[in-house]
Amino acid sequence: MEKKTKATEVKKDAALKESFAEIKKAVAETAKAAEKKAAPAKEAVKAEAPKKEAAPKKTAPVKKTAPAKKTEEKKPVEKKTAPAKAEVKTAVTLQIDGKDFDPAKIVADAQKAAEKIKKDVKDVHVYINVNDQAAYFTVDGEGKPEYRVNL
Numbered sequence: 001m002e003k004k005t006k007a008t009e010v011k012k013d014a015a016l017k018e019s020f021a022e023i024k025k026a027v028a029e030t031a032k033a034a035e036k037k038a039a040p041a042k043e044a045v046k047a048e049a050p051k052k053e054a055a056p057k058k059t060a061p062v063k064k065t066a067p068a069k070k071t072e073e074k075k076p077v078e079k080k081t082a083p084a085k086a087e088v089k090t091a092v093t094l095q096i097d098g099k100d101f102d103p104a105k106i107v108a109d110a111q112k113a114a115e116k117i118k119k120d121v122k123d124v125h126v127y128i129n130v131n132d133q134a135a136y137f138t139v140d141g142e143g144k145p146e147y148r149v150n151l
Contacts, residue, residue: 096130101151103128110137110147117147
């Protein structure tokens with residue numbers, strides 16, 4: 001019995017090898033067909049280049065024992081993206097003693113004043129003093145009473 005099972009396994013292996021060979025041939029043929037379709041487009045681009053005629057190649061007839069399976073090209077799956085959320089706009093306004101102060105404007109004014117004092121400013125710290133109605137700032141860690149922006 002073992003001899004029969006080994007013989008059938010050998011036959012199955014041979015059949016598998018033949019079917020793989022046929023599949024490889026079919027894939028090669030479809031690749032050649034795709035190249036032939038792409039070739040006219042390449043020739044249109046190279047219209048100015050001189051054309052040489054190639055001698056026709058002789059090929060041996062191909063034996064077909066079983067129909068080859070066609071492979072379908074898979075299209076890439078398009079991912080659906082969620083719509084982007086609208087960015088929330090925020091603003092800070094300080095209301096002190098019935099007056100409105102915009103911290104962003106105070107910081108921008110302090111930076112402008114610091115750039116007038118020193119051209120290559122690296123660091124500006126702003127300190128708001130409501131009692132004096134002024135914003136004091138330091139330029140690169142150094143502060144003086146003159147470094148002041150009135151609110």
